[in-house]
Structure formats: C-alpha cells, structure tokens
Amino acid sequence: MDHGRAAQRIMSVQYLGNNSWVDDFNHIIVNAHTSNQCKNDHCTLHNPSNHNMVGFPQRWRQDRHMMERMCPHGIGHPDPDDIAVNTTHGCDGCCIN
Ligand SMILES: [Zn+2]
Numbered sequence: 759m760d761h762g763r764a765a766q767r768i769m770s771v772q773y774l775g776n777n778s779w780v781d782d783f784n785h786i787i788v789n790a791h792t793s794n795q796c797k798n799d800h801c802t803l804h805n806p807s808n809h810n811m812v813g814f815p816q817r818w819r820q821d822r823h824m825m826e827r828m829c830p831h832g833i834g835h836p837d838p839d840d841i842a843v844n845t846t847h848g849c850d851g852c853c854i855n
C-alpha cells in the first residue's frame with residue numbers, strides 16, 4: 759500500500775472504469791465526464807491542480823453534484839478544481855490558506 763514515499767499522500771478519487779469513480783469515502787460516482795470533456799485545464803477528476811487541499815480526502819456530494827475536500831476537522835470545502843458555481847459552505851478557513 760505504501761510505496762515508500764515520505765511525502766504527503768495525495769488524496770484523490772480512483773478510476774473504476776466505465777466512466778465510474780470512487781471517492782475517498784467509498785462513494786461511487788457514475789456517468790462522469792470523460793477526460794476529453796473537462797471544462798477547465800484542471801479537473802477534479804482527471805487533472806487536479808496543485809492546490810492547498812490536495813492532501814485532504816475527496817468527497818463527492820451527490821446531492822450538490824460537486825466535489826469537496828474534507829479537512830482534518832471534518833469540514834467539507836469545495837474542491838478548487840470543481841466547476842461548481844455555488845461554493846457556499848460552512849468554512850473553518852482550511853480552503854483559504
Ligand atoms: Zn472552506
């Protein structure tokens with residue numbers, strides 16, 4: 759499981775095949791867009807940017823259709839690479855630094 763990297767583990771969804779992904783909380787995302795349909799250069803699924811929350815687990819919000827990053831305090835922050843317009847959330851500041 760650990761490949762000997764001392765660096766911070768990058769948390770991310772895993773591709774299951776068939777346009778399906780699983781997030782770090784074992785939520786299944788089905789019918790995702792494909793890598794040639796990304797809306798931006800960076801994509802929360804296919805090409806995450808090097809933002810300050812890449813070490814936080816990803817959590818897909820099926821109810822809001824957006825990706826969150828769960829900080830160590832249990833707060834879900836919108837993934838910076840998500841295209842969601844409404845990023846209202848209860849924030850403890852972890853997505854700002
Ligand atoms: Zn936040």
Ligand SMILES: [Zn+2]
Pocket residue numbers: 829830831832833850851852
């Ligand atoms: Zn936090």
